[in-house]
Amino acid sequence: MTMLRSINDIKGYSLKSGGEALGTVSDFNFDDHEWTIRHVVIDTGGWLTGRKVLIPPAEIKKTDWENQDLVVELNKDEVEKSPPLSADEPVSRQYEDRLYSYYGWHPYWVSGIMSGAYTTAVNPSDEEDVRSADEDESQEKPIVRSCKEVIKYRLEGIDGEIGDVEDFIADDQTWQILYLVVSTGRILPGKKVLLAKMWVDRVSWSESKIYVDLTGKKIKESPEFDRSIPVDRDYEERLFEFYGRKGYWL
Structure with a gap:
């Protein structure tokens, strides 16, 4: 059942995979056109010092609200080898391109899925269509903003x-x-x-x-x-x- 939840209340939740903790929620990024959360920002603690990890909500397979856990199907090795983003670095579209390509996620900014819908796993045969759709977008692209800042x-x-x-x-x-x-x-x-x-x-x-x-x-x-x-x-x-x-x- 859908519920309305405080963004601040979800900060501090654990990100887990296979019972292993990957980090805790420290922030959220939203696009400034739709005001939809596009990334959950994870603080990985000591094992990836100085880096932010971004997880799209679509990749959260289960949310345990009672125990305050977000469950994903990623392992530490995948996360560690993902495109790095320093803790104080803003999120650019170029970085998102690299991140989504690395994981095989379907980019939310492609025409037709901007309004909160999410899709994963881009097929290689679709990559040309994705690039074409991206190139046809207007110059006024949404910018990802930090909830913590706004x-x-x-x-x-x-x-x-x-x-x-x-x-x-x-x-x-x-x-x-x-x-x-x-x-x-x-x-x-x-x-x-x-x-x-x-x-x-x-x-x-x-x-x-x-x-x-x-x-x-x-x-x-x-x-x-x-x-x-x-x-x-x-x-x-x-x-x-x-x-x-x-x-x-x-």
């Missing part, structure tokens, strides 16, 4: 600053980010609210700010978010009704 962004409403982004809420099946968790310290200290990603008007990546087409007064009066209570459809319906917006599920 979670620190300021939120701006129609009438000024609202607060700070503290977390994201994502669908645990599609891995699409649906909500921003916002601390409204600029207008009402101590309150946390959810704002749907679809209400984001624009993002200034250079200023580290997210703009929404809502007033501070409206957000101040909105239903409070309690992270100890799961976000269910009842809460979502009340939230969208409060803002007079049509639910994304309709």
Whole structure:
């Protein structure tokens, strides 16, 4: 059953293969067009010091939410020989090309699968089609962003600053980010609210700010978010009704 989960809560989960721990979740990367998680970022600890390991959600074969384990079918040797990415190095499309080619994963950016769908195992006969589709894309390609970095962004409403982004809420099946968790310290200290990603008007990546087409007064009066209570459809319906917006599920 699909559930909506906090991105921050999944940090620290173990990545395991055949019962062996490969590392722990330290971050997530999402593309800034669809706002879909494209990589789970793994800290491998001491055995691959100074390197990040990226795992697409499609390669997670099982998620044990109770024991906080993500299970994959990769071994340490495969991971160790994968294209290296230093801990402070940004993720470029060139790096993704090398990584996906190494594992034989189907690239998510190929036409037709950008909206959260995932496919694995590219056949050699398909490689020319993949390259052609990639070459035909527009120049405005999505950029992969770190959740850890964007979670620190300021939120701006129609009438000024609202607060700070503290977390994201994502669908645990599609891995699409649906909500921003916002601390409204600029207008009402101590309150946390959810704002749907679809209400984001624009993002200034250079200023580290997210703009929404809502007033501070409206957000101040909105239903409070309690992270100890799961976000269910009842809460979502009340939230969208409060803002007079049509639910994304309709």
